[in-house]
Amino acid sequence: MSRPPETAAPARTASAAHGPVPPVLSVDGLHVTVGGPERVEAVREVSLTIGPGEAVGLVGESGSGKSLTCRSVLGVLPPGCAVADGSIVLDGDEPAELTALTPKEWESVRGRRLGAVFQDPASYLNPSLTVGRQLSEQLRVGRGLSRTAAHSRAVDLFAAVGLHGPGAIYHRYPHELSGGMLQRVLIAIAIACEPELLIADEATTALDVVVQAEILELLQRLRSEQGLALLLVTHDLAVVARSCDRILVMYAGEIVEEGPTADVLAAPAHPYTEALLRVASTAEAGTGALETIPGGAPETGAELPGCRFAERCPYADAECLAGPVATRLVEPGRRARCVRPAGQPSGRRQDAGAAASAENPSAENPSAENPSAENPSAENPSAENPSAENPSAGNVSGADATAGTGATTAGTPEPEPEGSRV
Amino acid sequence: MTTVSEVPPGTGESPTDATTRQQRQEPLLRVEGLSVSYGRRATARRREGSTRVLSGVDLAVRPGEIVGIIGETGSGKTTLARAVVGLKRPDAGRIAFDGRDLTRLAGRGLRAFRRSGQLQYMFQDPLRSLDPESTVRQTVAEPLAVAGTLTRDEREERVTEALTLVGLDAGELGARTPGLISGGQRQRVALARALVTRPRLLLTDEPVSALDASNRNLVLSLLDRLRRELGLAVVVISHDLGSLAGIADRVAVLYRGRLVEQGRTADVLERPRHPYTALLTASAPSVRREPRLLPALLRVPASREPWPEDEGCVFAPRCRFAAPECRDEPAATVVDEPDPSGTDTDTGTATGTERATVACHRAADWRAELG
Numbered sequence: 113m114s115r116p117p118e119t120a121a122p123a124r125t126a127s128a129a130h131g132p133v134p135p136v137l138s139v140d141g142l143h144v145t146v147g148g149p150e151r152v153e154a155v156r157e158v159s160l161t162i163g164p165g166e167a168v169g170l171v172g173e174s175g176s177g178k179s180l181t182c183r184s185v186l187g188v189l190p191p192g193c194a195v196a197d198g199s200i201v202l203d204g205d206e207p208a209e210l211t212a213l214t215p216k217e218w219e220s221v222r223g224r225r226l227g228a229v230f231q232d233p234a235s236y237l238n239p240s241l242t243v244g245r246q247l248s249e250q251l252r253v254g255r256g257l258s259r260t261a262a263h264s265r266a267v268d269l270f271a272a273v274g275l276h277g278p279g280a281i282y283h284r285y286p287h288e289l290s291g292g293m294l295q296r297v298l299i300a301i302a303i304a305c306e307p308e309l310l311i312a313d314e315a316t317t318a319l320d321v322v323v324q325a326e327i328l329e330l331l332q333r334l335r336s337e338q339g340l341a342l343l344l345v346t347h348d349l350a351v352v353a354r355s356c357d358r359i360l361v362m363y364a365g366e367i368v369e370e371g372p373t374a375d376v377l378a379a380p381a382h383p384y385t386e387a388l389l390r391v392a393s394t395a396e397a398g399t400g401a402l403e404t405i406p407g408g409a410p411e412t413g414a415e416l417p418g419c420r421f422a423e424r425c426p427y428a429d430a431e432c433l434a435g436p437v438a439t440r441l442v443e444p445g446r447r448a449r450c451v452r453p454a455g456q457p458s459g460r461r462q463d464a465g466a467a468a469s470a471e472n473p474s475a476e477n478p479s480a481e482n483p484s485a486e487n488p489s490a491e492n493p494s495a496e497n498p499s500a501e502n503p504s505a506g507n508v509s510g511a512d513a514t515a516g517t518g519a520t521t522a523g524t525p526e527p528e529p530e531g532s533r534v
Numbered sequence: 535m536t537t538v539s540e541v542p543p544g545t546g547e548s549p550t551d552a553t554t555r556q557q558r559q560e561p562l563l564r565v566e567g568l569s570v571s572y573g574r575r576a577t578a579r580r581r582e583g584s585t586r587v588l589s590g591v592d593l594a595v596r597p598g599e600i601v602g603i604i605g606e607t608g609s610g611k612t613t614l615a616r617a618v619v620g621l622k623r624p625d626a627g628r629i630a631f632d633g634r635d636l637t638r639l640a641g642r643g644l645r646a647f648r649r650s651g652q653l654q655y656m657f658q659d660p661l662r663s664l665d666p667e668s669t670v671r672q673t674v675a676e677p678l679a680v681a682g683t684l685t686r687d688e689r690e691e692r693v694t695e696a697l698t699l700v701g702l703d704a705g706e707l708g709a710r711t712p713g714l715i716s717g718g719q720r721q722r723v724a725l726a727r728a729l730v731t732r733p734r735l736l737l738t739d740e741p742v743s744a745l746d747a748s749n750r751n752l753v754l755s756l757l758d759r760l761r762r763e764l765g766l767a768v769v770v771i772s773h774d775l776g777s778l779a780g781i782a783d784r785v786a787v788l789y790r791g792r793l794v795e796q797g798r799t800a801d802v803l804e805r806p807r808h809p810y811t812a813l814l815t816a817s818a819p820s821v822r823r824e825p826r827l828l829p830a831l832l833r834v835p836a837s838r839e840p841w842p843e844d845e846g847c848v849f850a851p852r853c854r855f856a857a858p859e860c861r862d863e864p865a866a867t868v869v870d871e872p873d874p875s876g877t878d879t880d881t882g883t884a885t886g887t888e889r890a891t892v893a894c895h896r897a898a899d900w901r902a903e904l905g
């Protein structure tokens with residue numbers, strides 16, 4: 113059953129990092145580099161915590177670093193990528209520092225204490241084995257069950273993830289099942305060893321909306337029945353809107369906003385979140401102009417002197433470019449990486465309607481590594497002459513390399529205490 | 535909007551003109567009773583071996599109108615587009631374009647119609663279908679080479695015109711290959727390629743599903759402008775209600791080859807008449823915070839006896855409200871629409887002349903069961 117975020121109060125208190133209940137997962141000051149020898153930082157200073165039974169949404173467009181963050185947690189970074197700094201602690205009975213694990217040690221964590229599902233379930237299954245066999249295998253290896261015990265537990269699990277006729281499903285091969293059914297099989301495998309945390313990386317992106325809603329409901333149910341903590345990684349703000357207690361918004365490698373879902377959606381504290389929300393709501397509402405976010409994201413790892421959103425931000429001013437922007441406490445439990453105080457914006461240069469007409473050809477950054485969906489540029493064809501509105505464009509590159517190297521207080525009204533940065 | 539008014543076909547018409555003209559005009563495309571099968575062709579004696587993917591579909595699209603077709607995987611939405619553009623022969627039904635039945639065209643007539651480029655189809659996933667070796671200009675010019683009637687200079691002019699229409703700088707991007715432009719730009723190159731023949735009807739299959747929200751809105755507003763300023767008729771096929779809500783005048787909902795509901799976008803999405811549409815709209819993720827139906831209320835309880843497949847209403851196996859009468863397949867029936875003159879102010883573009891239909895025996899009373 114889908115539950116409105118308000119009903120998830122206990123989890124929210126646990127999220128306060130220093131509360132009485134220790135978090136299931138704490139990521140602190142994570143930096144991830146990509147690109148082999150000429151390494152650049154694709155993830156900067158990412159810190160997050162997930163409390164027991166809590167559902168946290170990690171939202172960002174492709175190239176924002178959200179997937180690298182979640183793959184760092186799972187210890188499955190693609191070749192050429194590496195954790196350069198920071199710690200990732202899986203708490204619980206046996207606290208483990210994940211960045212220090214040997215491949216052998218990972219075997220007792222991944223699939224056991226950490227479960228994961230991804231966008232394309234078929235590619236994580238062996239096409240020549242029945243799905244039941246693959247789940248049983250996981251149960252026998254991971255939980256030491258006998259062949260018969262594993263079989264009956266597998267059938268129970270298939271039923272628990274909402275597969276009809278679990279006994280018959282057991283004997284099916286992956287190609288005989290639909291995408292939604294395969295995702296349920298993957299979820300059954302992911303929770304087989306009763307992990308503390310389940311990570312879903314774009315797990316519902318490829319599914320039809322009806323099935324997507326069913327899978328999201330299933331995750332909520334597993335969470336309330338089994339106390340499973342959830343990290344939902346997605347590009348779609350709407351997907352987390354109703355299923356997560358808290359959301360974290362990533363942009364250009366950094367977490368730019370964090371807070372309880374309902375509060376963030378009601379009054380975003382970071383201009384990027386605000387823009388994302390506006391873009392999503394104008395399309396849904398079907399009234400008025402369809403909004404876009406002018407410009408494109410900076411190239412992965414680009415070193416910029418100040419705020420990484422400045423080039424596209426309607427509120428940007430000199431202070432934003434003066435130095436790296438640290439996170440600011442908006443209110444208890446809410447943080448934003450922005451110098452602008454929350455509340456009424458001052459000196460806003462573009463109103464909502466004008467945001468759709470800013471052309472910024474210099475902001476195009478087709479990335480050589482992954483041109484497909486990276487850095488999509490959003491200049492508007494009908495732009496009149498918006499360049500005057502965007503003085504920051506063009507003078508934000510070639511900066512010194514100090515961005516993101518810690519809790520600098522430059523330009524930050526309210527420096528965060530050590531250890532509780534976003 | 536200067537870029538568009540330079541272009542011949544739409545000659546400076548205001549949106550209001552376009553709206554009235556659109557209401558006056560006969561549909562440019564009229565699909566009637568369209569049925570399509572795959573597999574062995576059905577004969578008078580034998581039907582087995584073929585799978586009916588579309589059955590009795592009716593649809594009309596006027597100049598300047600955007601019609602959305604919503605359906606999930608396997609709904610037949612792509613087959614519908616392929617049949618309309620002549621890539622798939624229908625078993626039955628009529629596809630009239632500007633009064634001419636396309637299903638009867640053959641040989642020279644068919645080739646001539648295709649060459650004219652009046653009807654263009656933008657394939658699903660054009661991001662991947664662009665030739666990585668061709669420059670943007672070469673890619674966009676391709677449909678003109680098929681037509682083969684223009685001089686070299688005319689072709690170059692048309693390419694520049696099409697690129698300008700979609701808001702791309704021909705001078706800056708024309709010589710690049712797809713690998714050197716962004717995803718959003720590539721989507722617009724694909725659109726320019728479809729527009730270069732100055733079509734009157736454009737069919738697009740999932741034009742925005744590969745894009746992020748900002749670029750999605752950009753491409754959608756582009757389509758919206760093209761229909762307003764050029765009177766282009768547009769069919770947008772999508773699984774995503776959100777990408778249709780913003781621009782479509784009318785939507786048609788396909789489920790397993792049947793058109794289960796159609797009507798004005800706001801009516802269909804806000805107050806669906808068919809249980810399947812209701813399930814779709816309830817399931818769509820949303821950032822809006824108003825209360826709405828929970829999808830769980832619309833699903834079949836696990837305790838119910840499975841509905842025999844292939845009996846009666848196509849949606850019955852998944853319909854919470856299935857009743858004995860649903861063993862007969864429901865026909866699409868016209869329903870009363872609210873008076874368009876009173877309720878249209880929000881969109882200003884709905885035609886009001888097209889009837890809404892729904893194919894459900896219980897369209898009038900299923901809501902009562904929700905309590």
Ligand code: SF4
Binds near residue numbers: 420
């Ligand atoms: S720091 Fe400045 S540029 Fe960055 S998001 Fe805030 S207001 Fe915009």
Ligand code: SF4
Binds near residue numbers: 896
């Ligand atoms: S006809 Fe019957 S089964 Fe079909 S949608 Fe209507 S109520 Fe449901």
